[in-house]
Amino acid sequence: MKNLETYCKKTWCPGCGNFGILTALEQAVASLMNNGINKENLVIVSGIGCHAKIVDYLNLNTFYSLHGRPIASAEGIKLGNPNLNVIVCAGDGDAYDEGISHLIHSAKRNINITVLIHNNRTFALTTGQFTSTSPYGFKGKSTPNGSIEKPLNPLKLMLASNAMFIARGYSAETEHLKNLIIKAVNYQGFSFIDILQPCMSFTPEAYQFYNKRVYKLKNKNLTSKEYALKKIEEWEYDKDTPKIPIGIFYKRNQNSYGKILLKNLEK
Amino acid sequence: MEKNNYQLKIKNDFSILIGGGAGQGSRKAGNIIAKLFSELGYRIFIYNDYQSLIKGGHNFSNIRVCSKPVLSHTKKINFLLALNKETIDKHQRDLTQDGIIIYNNEEIKIKNKKALGIAVNSIIKQVDGIPMMNNIALVAGLSKIIGIKWNLLKKVLKLEFKKEQNLNLKVAKLSYKKNKKIFEIKKLNQKKNPLITGNEAVALGAVKAGLKFYFAYPMTPATGILHYLSQNEKKFKIGVVQLENEIAVVNAAIGAAYTGARTMVGTSGGGFALMTEGLSLAAQSENPLVIVESQRMSPATGVPTYNAQGDLSFVSAAGHGDIVRFVIAPGDAEEALFWSGKILNLSWKFQTPSILLIDKEISESVFSVDKNILNKVHYEKPLLWNKKEEYKRYKITKNGISPLAFPGEKGVISKSNSYEHDEFGITVEDEKKVKEMQDKRLRKFKEMEKEVNKLEAIKIYGNKKSKKAIITWGSVKGPAKEAAEKLNIKMIQIIIIQPFPEKKVKKALENVENLIVIEENALGQLGKILNCHSIEFNHKILKYNSRPLLPCEIERKIKKIK
Numbered sequence: 001m002k003n004l005e006t007y008c009k010k011t012w013c014p015g016c017g018n019f020g021i022l023t024a025l026e027q028a029v030a031s032l033m034n035n036g037i038n039k040e041n042l043v044i045v046s047g048i049g050c051h052a053k054i055v056d057y058l059n060l061n062t063f064y065s066l067h068g069r070p071i072a073s074a075e076g077i078k079l080g081n082p083n084l085n086v087i088v089c090a091g092d093g094d095a096y097d098e099g100i101s102h103l104i105h106s107a108k109r110n111i112n113i114t115v116l117i118h119n120n121r122t123f124a125l126t127t128g129q130f131t132s133t134s135p136y137g138f139k140g141k142s143t144p145n146g147s148i149e150k151p152l153n154p155l156k157l158m159l160a161s162n163a164m165f166i167a168r169g170y171s172a173e174t175e176h177l178k179n180l181i182i183k184a185v186n187y188q189g190f191s192f193i194d195i196l197q198p199c200m201s202f203t204p205e206a207y208q209f210y211n212k213r214v215y216k217l218k219n220k221n222l223t224s225k226e227y228a229l230k231k232i233e234e235w236e237y238d239k240d241t242p243k244i245p246i247g248i249f250y251k252r253n254q255n256s257y258g259k260i261l262l263k264n265l266e267k
Numbered sequence: 268m269e270k271n272n273y274q275l276k277i278k279n280d281f282s283i284l285i286g287g288g289a290g291q292g293s294r295k296a297g298n299i300i301a302k303l304f305s306e307l308g309y310r311i312f313i314y315n316d317y318q319s320l321i322k323g324g325h326n327f328s329n330i331r332v333c334s335k336p337v338l339s340h341t342k343k344i345n346f347l348l349a350l351n352k353e354t355i356d357k358h359q360r361d362l363t364q365d366g367i368i369i370y371n372n373e374e375i376k377i378k379n380k381k382a383l384g385i386a387v388n389s390i391i392k393q394v395d396g397i398p399m400m401n402n403i404a405l406v407a408g409l410s411k412i413i414g415i416k417w418n419l420l421k422k423v424l425k426l427e428f429k430k431e432q433n434l435n436l437k438v439a440k441l442s443y444k445k446n447k448k449i450f451e452i453k454k455l456n457q458k459k460n461p462l463i464t465g466n467e468a469v470a471l472g473a474v475k476a477g478l479k480f481y482f483a484y485p486m487t488p489a490t491g492i493l494h495y496l497s498q499n500e501k502k503f504k505i506g507v508v509q510l511e512n513e514i515a516v517v518n519a520a521i522g523a524a525y526t527g528a529r530t531m532v533g534t535s536g537g538g539f540a541l542m543t544e545g546l547s548l549a550a551q552s553e554n555p556l557v558i559v560e561s562q563r564m565s566p567a568t569g570v571p572t573y574n575a576q577g578d579l580s581f582v583s584a585a586g587h588g589d590i591v592r593f594v595i596a597p598g599d600a601e602e603a604l605f606w607s608g609k610i611l612n613l614s615w616k617f618q619t620p621s622i623l624l625i626d627k628e629i630s631e632s633v634f635s636v637d638k639n640i641l642n643k644v645h646y647e648k649p650l651l652w653n654k655k656e657e658y659k660r661y662k663i664t665k666n667g668i669s670p671l672a673f674p675g676e677k678g679v680i681s682k683s684n685s686y687e688h689d690e691f692g693i694t695v696e697d698e699k700k701v702k703e704m705q706d707k708r709l710r711k712f713k714e715m716e717k718e719v720n721k722l723e724a725i726k727i728y729g730n731k732k733s734k735k736a737i738i739t740w741g742s743v744k745g746p747a748k749e750a751a752e753k754l755n756i757k758m759i760q761i762i763i764i765q766p767f768p769e770k771k772v773k774k775a776l777e778n779v780e781n782l783i784v785i786e787e788n789a790l791g792q793l794g795k796i797l798n799c800h801s802i803e804f805n806h807k808i809l810k811y812n813s814r815p816l817l818p819c820e821i822e823r824k825i826k827k828i829k
Binding site for chain 1: 479480482506508510511512514515518519520521522523524525526527528530544545548552673674675676677678679680681682683684685686688691692693694
């Protein structure tokens with residue numbers, strides 16, 4: 001993986017879930033390159049937050065966007081050059097708080113990009129405030145008495161937004177995550193993976209929490225919205241749950257936005 | 268038909284006003300009238316006045332017809348075409364001595380000896396037409412009265428109506444037949460100029476300079492650019508994309524520019540406010556970005572369909588951090604076309620955000636433009652990577668401009684970064700490297716200043732030796748130029764406002780003793796910029812009731828200044 005890395009020193013906390021995501025992404029990229037995708041045709045776009053440092057560590061075309069805006073940047077990149085494979089790395093603060101409108105609309109639009117959410121369920125780089133996916137009662141610096149908001153289930157949001165590729169991964173399951181990323185990039189349309197990512201500084205208990213509950217979906221009927229919803233609702237991103245499924249929840253094929261746009265122009 | 272003993276003494280500069288409720292077709296009729304006179308070689312300016320509603324209210328178009336180019340409308344009108352009674356009530360006081368009201372005498376009852384009624388309902392009924400066609404009955408009546416030949420009217424109507432063409436022609440023919448000619452309009456011995464709105468001009472200029480994508484969220488008065496480009500998407504071979512909000516718009520445009528595609532976005536003040544974080548990103552990541560900001564009366568929602576020049580201070584300073592951007596303010600459609608192309612090239616040459624600052628008066632008015640202006644716009648190639656050494660997106664160079672290369676090119680790793688970065692594009696925080704990159708951008712800003720000196724950043728009109736001078740910008744050019752020429756004084760129009768062409772302006776002011784700043788805002792925003800460059804002025808004329816300045820208004824106010 002050496003040629004995929006830069007001289008930039010990694011500054012994530014020891015044990016950070018981002019390391020697992022970086023490894024899975026590098027392995028996925030290496031595999032994609034072995035299977036005919038040219039290195040120069042890959043672009044990684046990030047938002048702002050701990051996750052986003054990933055672009056500094058990757059020796060690839062990258063676009064270090066603004067907080068909340070990486071999906072909007074990525075849409076422009078994909079439209080600008082449809083031959084590029086565009087992968088967005090965004091944080092939960094980026095995609096579920098600041099820039100949630102872009103997430104919803106890019107799913108609705110079905111633009112051919114892959115969105116990976118490094119979901120540590122906290123604003124970590126700003127030293128630990130609650131985000132849209134923090135559990136009810138989350139004690140952060142802005143909610144010393146516990147958050148009084150219930151979390152958002154991003155997978156449900158994606159299903160409601162007509163996303164056609166909806167998956168969840170776990171940063172500690174790198175091999176599984178790598179395969180999810182490969183499938184998502186190869187998918188022709190908007191693909192979405194929410195990645196559970198423990199934060200050693202602000203949610204260190206998350207490893208234990210996830211390790212106990214995470215299990216791999218064996219979903220054979222990927223086109224059923226009802227089944228997807230049932231599985232998605234097994235965990236509402238709050239504290240109490242016996243099981244957290246990871247894997248692909250929903251996958252359907254439909255012409256992507258860019259494809260339709262280009263076709264219209266050729267008419 | 269009523270009595271017909273009208274005397275017409277119109278010369279080579281006259282005005283026609285057509286008004287009605289929204290949805291009654293006054294704008295369409297106005298465009299047809301303009302085309303008729305344009306075909307005869309006249310120069311046209313149409314001021315379109317409408318409210319923020321879809322049906323009802325009071326809309327009107329004031330069509331000025333002149334043998335010479337004109338850039339603003341006048342208060343006095345020679346013909347008043349009324350689709351409803353309100354139009355007569357509101358505008359009959361502006362009629363000239365021999366002015367004529369043309370109206371539907373089966374809908375409107377008035378006692379005015381200047382009025383000439385047409386039995387519009389009967390005409391439409393007779394040919395089985397639809398009530399919407401009342402505007403065509405009035406246009407045909409006017410055409411006959413003023414001596415426009417039937418064949419010309421027919422030709423223009425055929426081009427205007429693809430649907431219901433025959434019915435419209437029947438209505439027109441009957442109305443034409445029923446009216447009497449009382450004047451013989453002269454055909455002018457000069458080539459006809461096409462009629463376009465400022466918004467269309469902006470679109471055409473950008474396309475000529477290589478536009479590939481237009482991103483927008485609808486906002487009056489810039490929406491016309493979005494409409495015109497989407498209607499011509501295939502012809503121009505560009506992508507036109509409407510996104511969920513202006514934040515998405517600006518970020519997608521920057522993303523597309525990162526891949527080498529020339530992009531433009533368009534909005535008004537409120538949408539621009541949302542785009543400012545993106546403007547800052549374009550500056551820091553050195554991605555080219557052109558924002559068309561068509562001003563309307565602000566603050567906030569303001570007076571959405573009316574005019575102002577109140578965003579100059581805002582666009583000049585927008586974006587967090589130390590940023591120099593091009594702010595270019597064309598004064599009419601021809602300039603909008605030229606500078607729209609130029610600003611796209613400048614943005615790519617200097618890898619910088621730029622603002623093309625126009626307003627409702629330019630965006631939505633119709634102008635006769637000289638076709639040759641298109642020949643002055645070209646695609647200008649930006650500085651590209653030489654493909655020899657390792658590619659560094661932010662290579663430190665003498666003039667601060669780093670060569671461009673794009674993802675997808677073999678051997679290229681292009682890292683664009685919103686953080687401060689090193690030459691390769693990797694985030695840095697150490698003090699030496701931070702300063703080094705800011706210094707690179709400062710050198711680039713210097714080059715931008717030098718570039719302004721090479722361009723026609725200001726224009727001078729009127730009596731160039733006069734010690735009394737007007738200084739203005741944007742759409743005020745039209746009325747100010749006309750007033751200055753009439754008063755035989757000097758007029759200076761500033762087109763490039765940032766980087767400010769200080770040397771050029773100071774040179775133009777060398778012999779001026781009495782300087783009057785004219786703007787359509789309440790705080791005198793250009794005046795403040797002049798002061799920042801130690802240019803003092805003696806008087807200011809500010810209009811901020813959301814309606815454009817007229818030549819006669821400026822003339823009157825200047826006459827009062829000793």
